[in-house]
Amino acid sequence: MRFGVVYLGNNLKNKEMTFTEELRKRQNDKNNIKRLAAQRRIYSKAKKINYLIFGLVVLIPIVVSVLTTIPSLVFLQNPNVTLLLHAYTVFMVFLQYFLTTHIEKMKKHAAYIQLESDMKVFDLKWNDCLLGPKVDNTELVVKEFDKFPKKDLSDLNNWYDLSELEKKKREEVIRICQRQNLQWNSTLYKRINIGFNILIWGSFGIFVFIIPFFRLNMAQMINSAVNFIPLITWILDVNKNYQKNKNILDELKKLISNKGYSNILAVMIEAKFTEYRQNDSLIPDWLYSLFRRKDNKIHQEAQTFTINDH
16 A cells, blocks of 8 residues: 555656646746846836826926916016927927937837747747847846835736646647737727827817917917927827737737647747837836736636637
8 A cells, every 4th residue: 555655656746747837837937037027127117217208298398388378477478488498399309209219229128028038938949030039138137126126026926827728738828828918918008099099189179278268379379389299299109109009919819819820820929029019108007007907807707718618
């Protein structure tokens, strides 16, 4: 009887792990947690710079535009003050360009680190043709991880929901995980798109409201219009990103739903996700946190439905 117990114990130890179990182990690996923390911190830093751009380049000129129409604020209607405000507007347009360029570099670093994480977690072979040559980001990961709030590390565990996937084959597990990414990105895209449209029409409404309410003359209308230029350039940039992201999401839906799903297709999907993340419009962290629990519940139920349906 003792021999049977020992044999059974050894047999259980030697039992091979399923791909889902291996994936769970890899995604909670210490180095992978560091990668996830690093990419999240880089994105957060980029978002803060984006807030600064929005405040300096968009909000301040709009506030100034409204203030200059108030008759009691006579000093703002002084030609020298008007010239100074226009100079500020022009300077901010150039500052926006340089800060935006810096943000783009940060997004590329973060997207690449997340790509590296996915490739290792999914155990996919790196393909130079699809992903470009590998870049060593070890120092950047370590640097950003050291500054990441340790109290938030638990949020990075179990990045992918692997419930009910134990009996699924390798390719199907990877496909479902990639579908989770797609669902998150699609949900956030729709939500931020609504907010973006509200901002556009709200800004347009403010400008239209100013003209009849304050009975602006032609010179005042021109001054107000000039102060709205940064907002217009910002809207055009964001809209360009949204249109590109929509096209990428449509491509991802087709790739993930492809019946001929394979390892090479999985790598192609990762390349597309990286392109999407590099083009990310930097959704505010507070908006992400606000709907996180609700979105998690919906996505888990959708995943269970999909698994049972197949």
